[in-house]
Amino acid sequence: MAKQEEFKELSEDGGFAMVLCPSTIISTIFIEARISKDWSDICESSQLQEALQARLSSPDNSSVVEVGDDIMANPDASITLGQLFETYKDIIQSLKVVEYVGIETASACYTLNTMTVRLQAYQLYDTAREEDSTIPQAETSLLPHVRFDGQWDEYVDIQSTHTTSHIELTLARLVFESDLKGELIWMMTNILRFSQKSGADSRDVNPLILLYGPPGTGKTTLCQGLAQKISIRLNSTYKQTKLIQIKTANLLSKYYSESAKQVDNIFTTIARMCQDDPKRFICVMIDEVESIAFSREHSTYNGEAQDSLRATNSLLTGLDRAKGLANVIFLCTSNMVSSLDTAFLDRCGLRIAVNPPSSASQYAILCGRIQKLIDRGHITSDRSLPLYDEADIEYRADGDGPGAKIGAQILAILGLINSGDAQLIGGISGRSLTQLPELAILRYLRGEDCDIDLALAFIKRFVLSQEVNG
Secondary structure (H helix, E strand, O other), X not given: OOOEEEEEEEOOOOOXXXXXXXXXXXXXXXXXXXXXXXXXXXXXXXXXXXXXXXXXXXXXXXXXXXXXXXXXXOOOHHHHHOOHHHHHOOOEEEXXXXXXXXXXXXXXXXXXXXXXXXXXXXXXXXXXXXXXXXXXXXXXXXXXXHHHOOOHHHXXXXXXXXXXXXXXXXXXXXXXXXXXXXXXXXXXXXXXHHHHHHOHHHOOOOOEEEEEOOOOOOHHHHHHHHHHHHHHHOOOOOOEEEEEEEOHHHXXXXXXXXXXXXXXXXXXXXXXXXXXXXXXXXXXXXXOHXXXXXXXXXXXXXXXXXXXXXXXXXXXXXXXXXOOOOOEEEEEEEOOHHHEOHHHHHHOOEXXXXXXOOHHHHHHHHHHHHHHHHHOXXXXXXXXXXXXXHHHHHHHXXXXXXXXOHHHHHHHHHHHHHOOOEOXXXXXXXXXXXXXXXXXXXXXXXXXXXXXXXXXXXXXXXXXXXEOOO
16 A cells, blocks of 8 residues: 655635645646746747756756745855856846645755756737737737736735745735635646646536635736736647737627627637637636626516626627637636626636635735835835734734834724724725725825834824725
8 A cells, every 4th residue: 555645735615634645746846937038039948948947857956945936036046057057147037936736844945856847938928908809899918928927926825825924025915815826726727738638528617717706805916817827837738828808898788789799709709719729828807797697587687688688698608619619718707796697607617705805814915015115115114024923912912002013003003994993995905905005105295205103104094084984
C-alpha cells in the first residue's frame, strides 16, 4: 500500500480540510516571466522560455523561493539564473513566483530542485480599447493586456496565507476569506483541459462561471483579472486570448424582438470565432447578467415586455450552443442572483458568492490603501502599519483614545462604520473602503502635507459626516 501524507484541500464550507494523498505527489511551483514589450523576436522568445525552464528546473539549482518573490529583483538572481541573468536581464522585466501546489509544508520557502517548475513567459499588449465591428455591443481586448496588469495581484485570500497576520497590506485591495482565487483559476483551467482532452461535446459542465454578490465587492475586477491570469497560464495551449466584454445595456432595444436578435447574433459571432481558429481562446464577460437573464416566471407575473423574455430565451439557447465549443468560457457577474432565471442558473458550471468583507478583510483593505498613499507621498509616516492581529491587541488594550496607536485608530474607524451610527454611502464594501482614505484627504486637507495622524483624523471625520439619516 502506498504511503499516505496530509494534503491541504478546499472544503465545502470554504475553509481548508486535511485529506490523505499518496506521498508520490510532486509539488509544483508556478513562475511567470514578463518579457519587455519592445522585444519582438518570436523565435528567440521561444528559446528564452525553454532556457529559463531548463535553468529553473535544473537538478543543480538549489535556490530557495517564496510565493510572491520576483526572482529578478532578488540580490541572488545571478545565482538562480546563472549565465542567463546577464544574457536576459534587460529583457525579463519580472520573474515572479505566483503559486505553489502540493504537499503542505511547515515553511513557505521552497527549493527549486525538489519540485516541478512550470514557467510561463508572456508579453503585455498595450493596444487601445476597441469595439469589434462584428460585435458592436462589446469591447474587445487581446490578453494579457497592460490595462489589467496587477489586478489579480491586488486580491488577497486570507486562508491562502499561513495566518491572517501575513496579509500583504501593500497589495491588498479586495480581500477574500477563502482561497477564492486559487479555486477560480483551477476550475477555469480544468474546464478547458477537460474540453481539450475529451472534446467539448462530451462534457457535462457548461463553461460558465457566475460570480454574485452585493455591488462593490469586486466581481467585475476579479473577472477581468481571472481572464488575464488564464491567458498567461494557458499560453502554451492557446496562441492568442481575446476578452470580449458584453455591454448588456446596449443589448436592450426599444424595438420589438430586436434584443433577442442581438443576443443571438453575438453568440453566432462568438461560435464562428472559436471554430475559425481553435488555437484562439475566447473569454466572454457579461457584467450584470440579470439584464438579459431575468427570471421569465417573475417577468410574466409582473407583466414585463415579451421582448425581455425572448432575450432570455436567446441567451439560454446561445449558451447551449457554446457548450460544444472547446475554446470559450463565459464569466458572468450579478448583483441580483435571486432575480436570475432558474434555467440560466442551471447552466452555470460554477456559482460563487463574493460577499462583503469581514472585519479582518476590512482592516486589510483600508490599510492597503493607506499604505499606497504613503508610498506615493500623499501621506507621510515614519511608522509602519501593524498587521491585524497586532492592531486587535492594541485596540482591546487601549481603545482609540488620545495617543492611541495607528492600528487601534483604524479598527475604531471600522467599528464606527459597522456600528450603524455612521455609514459609507453605498454601504461597506471593498470599493467604498478602497476610496475612503483618498476621499477623506481630498475633502479636508488644507495644507500641503498630511501625516498619518492627520489622515486618520480626516478619515474618521469623513465617516462621521456620512450619517445614516443625513
